[in-house]
Amino acid sequence: MAVYTEVTDEALEAFLELYDLGTLVSFRGIAEGVENSNYMLKTTHGDFILTLYEKRVNPEDLPYFLGLMEHLSAQGLTCPLPVRARSGANLNPLSGKIAAITTFLPGVWPRRVGLAHCAPLGTALARLHLAGQDFAMTRKNGLGPDAWAPLLAKCADGADGVQAGLAAELNEWLPGILGAWPANLPKGQIHADLFPDNVFFLGDELSGLIDFYFACTDFYAYDLAVCLNAWCFERDFSFNITRAQALLKAYDAVRPLSPAERAALPVLAQGAALRFLLTRLYDWLNTPPGAMVTRKDPLDYYRRLRFHLTARSEHAYGL
The missing domain is CATH 3.30.200.20 (Phosphorylase Kinase; domain 1)
Known part of the structure; x- marks a missing residue:
């Protein structure tokens, strides 16, 4: 907002x-x-x-x-x-x-994510995916893999001003992520932006999900990958596998993940990190002066992406 x-x-x-x-x-x-x-x-x-x-x-x-x-x-x-x-x-x-x-939904979003938030999140995300199965309309993910190379090209001139060598690293990593991107995972309506500030809690109870303006028709497991990025890293950018395990197990209990979805988690998490790195980088370089808006540091997702590039299987996420 x-x-x-x-x-x-x-x-x-x-x-x-x-x-x-x-x-x-x-x-x-x-x-x-x-x-x-x-x-x-x-x-x-x-x-x-x-x-x-x-x-x-x-x-x-x-x-x-x-x-x-x-x-x-x-x-x-x-x-x-x-x-x-x-x-x-x-x-x-x-x-x-x-x-x-x-x-307006009552509740507050968690300023500091804890383990107790992750299982309710997984349950709610699975319920969202199931509830949307009979929604008749569809929408392509406009910030999916097809958008990443053009977006990187728009940021290339300014990227090294954010961090030296950033453009070269992103250009090196992008082909590998795109080349490994899955083709036939289960798909339907996804939120695609389920960050902590889009999830409200009243006490320990999840009270609602907001901000559906990136929603689209895409892989359900990609939505989980967005959440792994947004909810399962500590403030020092170390990965919290216990949170990830709670999130994924709660989701799997409502909508069981297929073997192909589990195997694709590393590359889906890489792609989700890259997507938010690029859009934050673009906004960092192009936010109009005087806009009443909070810019977000793109390097937060650079650090997450580096972790995901080391993941070799779903075991890296607690499965």
Whole structure:
């Protein structure tokens, strides 16, 4: 989440007239994240999130994102539910952008990930994958393997300013990852960005999953690889195999992993690390001055990628 587009009081009042949400109580920007402009919206009917979709989001993808959230919610998964206007539309124009309102989920995301978070995460991710199986729409992963070489090329001139020799290393590693990428793993609707700040807890209970704006149709095990990267490293970037084992065993208990999925975990984890390294690197080099957004260090994922490049089998992840 972030704020790139400012919304005036007058524009917001006119926008809210489209909805049955009562009277505005408060409105403030949310700085976390990098993709869209997000605001916390409070009305006399409750708390909501207002999202304005920025240039990286293809407007043609929005019906998929919002439809998937509606579908998953109807299947019993706790996630934000798009609010429809009086017209029935869940997308409407605001301040020159397309915007949506979703329900607000209670809970807090874990600022320091612990072992107790990982099994509930694995269970929730498996439930998401099962709940999405009969969702009719599909969406290609726009930040999957086909995107990595072009993205690296866009960052090549600035990469060595972040770390000396970074461009050469990435160009060396990329062909091996792409060459080993699997072709026929089980696939369906995945979250693709299930970082700790997208998972809410109330006490020890997982209370919901948010931010489905990278969701797509791809390998289920790739979604697990994203989580291995995001949840299973210590602050010194050492890999916590105990967390990984808890995550994978809880997932496997709900949706059993195939032998091919298990064997592919090292390269999937390499690809997931590379994907976030490249998008963070691009944002690091291209975030507009003055944007209300928190830039994230791409070298965090360089260090994760180096670990995954040493993994030879699923045993490196506790299986």
